Amino acid sequence: MKIAIIGLGFVGLSLTSVLASKGYNIVGIDIDREKCDKISNGISPFFEPKLEKVLKNGLKKKLKISNKYSLINNCDFIFVTVGTPQNVNGSINLSIIKKAISTIGENLQKSKKKPIIFIKSTIIPGTIKKVILPILEKKSNKKEGKDFGLISNPEFLQESSAIIDTKFPHVVVLGGNQTEFMKKAKKLFTKLHPNVPIINTNHQTAEMIKYANNSFLATKISFINQLSNICQKIPGANIDDIGKTIGLDPRIGKLFLNAGPGYGGSCLPKDMKALINFANISGINPSLLNAVEEINIKQLEQIISIIKQKLGDLASKKITILGTSFKPNTDDIRDSIAIELIKKLLKKKAEIIIHDPKAMKNTKKQFEEKINYAKTINDALSKSQCVIIMTQWKQYEKLTKKQFKYMKTKFVIDCRRMLVKKQLDVDYYAIGLGKIN
Numbered sequence: 001m002k003i004a005i006i007g008l009g010f011v012g013l014s015l016t017s018v019l020a021s022k023g024y025n026i027v028g029i030d031i032d033r034e035k036c037d038k039i040s041n042g043i044s045p046f047f048e049p050k051l052e053k054v055l056k057n058g059l060k061k062k063l064k065i066s067n068k069y070s071l072i073n074n075c076d077f078i079f080v081t082v083g084t085p086q087n088v089n090g091s092i093n094l095s096i097i098k099k100a101i102s103t104i105g106e107n108l109q110k111s112k113k114k115p116i117i118f119i120k121s122t123i124i125p126g127t128i129k130k131v132i133l134p135i136l137e138k139k140s141n142k143k144e145g146k147d148f149g150l151i152s153n154p155e156f157l158q159e160s161s162a163i164i165d166t167k168f169p170h171v172v173v174l175g176g177n178q179t180e181f182m183k184k185a186k187k188l189f190t191k192l193h194p195n196v197p198i199i200n201t202n203h204q205t206a207e208m209i210k211y212a213n214n215s216f217l218a219t220k221i222s223f224i225n226q227l228s229n230i231c232q233k234i235p236g237a238n239i240d241d242i243g244k245t246i247g248l249d250p251r252i253g254k255l256f257l258n259a260g261p262g263y264g265g266s267c268l269p270k271d272m273k274a275l276i277n278f279a280n281i282s283g284i285n286p287s288l289l290n291a292v293e294e295i296n297i298k299q300l301e302q303i304i305s306i307i308k309q310k311l312g313d314l315a316s317k318k319i320t321i322l323g324t325s326f327k328p329n330t331d332d333i334r335d336s337i338a339i340e341l342i343k344k345l346l347k348k349k350a351e352i353i354i355h356d357p358k359a360m361k362n363t364k365k366q367f368e369e370k371i372n373y374a375k376t377i378n379d380a381l382s383k384s385q386c387v388i389i390m391t392q393w394k395q396y397e398k399l400t401k402k403q404f405k406y407m408k409t410k411f412v413i414d415c416r417r418m419l420v421k422k423q424l425d426v427d428y429y430a431i432g433l434g435k436i437n
């Protein structure tokens with residue numbers, strides 16, 4: 001049994017590494033040659049805990065990394081994990097996946113195998129039937145259900161726990177026609193993940209499940225963020241106690257109830273926009289989804305107004321941002337709320353100094369000389385007039401009173417309530433805590 005994985009981003013490289021480390025015969029394909037060279041040498045192009053170790057382990061076994069699509073010709077299973085970025089109007093851009101599918105089709109024409117093609121990329125309902133299947137059949141001159149299988153297999157892994165999530169998914173979704181190929185796919189996943197529920201449905205439902213999942217997570221976050229704003233008006237109220245308690249109700253569930261500066265990253269904001277766009281063109285007013293998005297945008301405005309209340313005009317004010325990655329344990333800054341905040345503060349001519357344990361390089365690529373990069377947390381705090389904790393990196397939990405001593409104005413905005421229990425001798429403002437005057 002040979003498996004190809006096309007597109008070596010977070011999803012593709014995690015799947016490639018995990019399956020290869022288990023001893024499966026794997027070929028990981030990406031059009032970016034430089035990326036392929038790095039990966040072949042056991043180096044991950046991005047930081048993801050445990051990934052390099054698993055990758056190196058896989059490379060000692062039956063793993064080949066290449067930019068040649070022709071290698072799919074003798075594969076039984078082909079996973080498509082390429083990106084579906086966002087267009088300006090919020091819809092998804094299909095150019096990358098169309099190209100990948102087209103090349104798979106061309107190669108399929110020459111292949112003697114009858115492979116199953118799994119689509120893991122996030123795509124709007126109807127895309128497999130309307131776009132992917134016609135391209136595949138046309139380019140391969142073959143028929144789905146007879147010469148090859150095509151199955152929607154959305155992914156639910158989270159960055160920063162990609163390896164664990166790939167090894168132990170909570171669910172497997174297989175969407176497509178009920179053919180022999182589907183039976184074979186079920187067999188494969190039962191072998192890979194015994195005891196994990198398999199949801200067997202059609203293409204369009206599987207495609208929609210992915211958006212349902214991410215938009216529900218975004219809704220939970222905006223819900224708790226709106227409540228946290230209300231809490232801020234109730235002296236002494238604490239959003240964490242509220243989140244923890246309602247999370248104990250099994251109908252609600254404890255995860256994704258952490259109030260903060262809003263959701264970011266390469267998935268939730270993009271998927272929300274795509275679903276809103278899709279609802280609108282389908283004639284459905286997505287009023288709830290619109291509200292979720294609006295709350296997310298307003299969360300950042302609220303932080304800026306708190307800074308302005310304290311510092312007045314922000315021109316030349318020294319502001320420190322702790323954490324630029326969109327969440328801890330990643331170097332990914334795509335659609336990070338911290339990055340948005342920096343952009344907005346720069347427009348107000350503030351002087352920005354940042355610190356992040358992993359994302360300094362990526363942040364530097366984005367802002368170059370426009371902001372300052374601190375080597376240590378202490379350097380970041382020195383002479384600062386305002387510190388904003390944006391990402392809940394463990395390092396920031398350890399901050400002590402002494403470290404704030406050299407700030408010019410001891411003003412701290414803690415978006416993650418990491419320092420709530422500490423006596424810091426600073427003007428402390430935390431999202432979701434009602435200040436006692």
Ligand code: UGA
Binds near residue numbers: 255
């Ligand atoms: C998200 C989903 O959680 C995954 O299930 C999905 O597979 C993935 O998108 C995807 O579609 O590829 P990810 O983008 O890695 O995963 O990030 P999350 O862990 O969902 O965090 C997203 C944002 O929400 C972060 O900015 C985080 O700080 C924020 N968040 C999360 C909160 O503000 N509060 C919470 O309680 C949880």
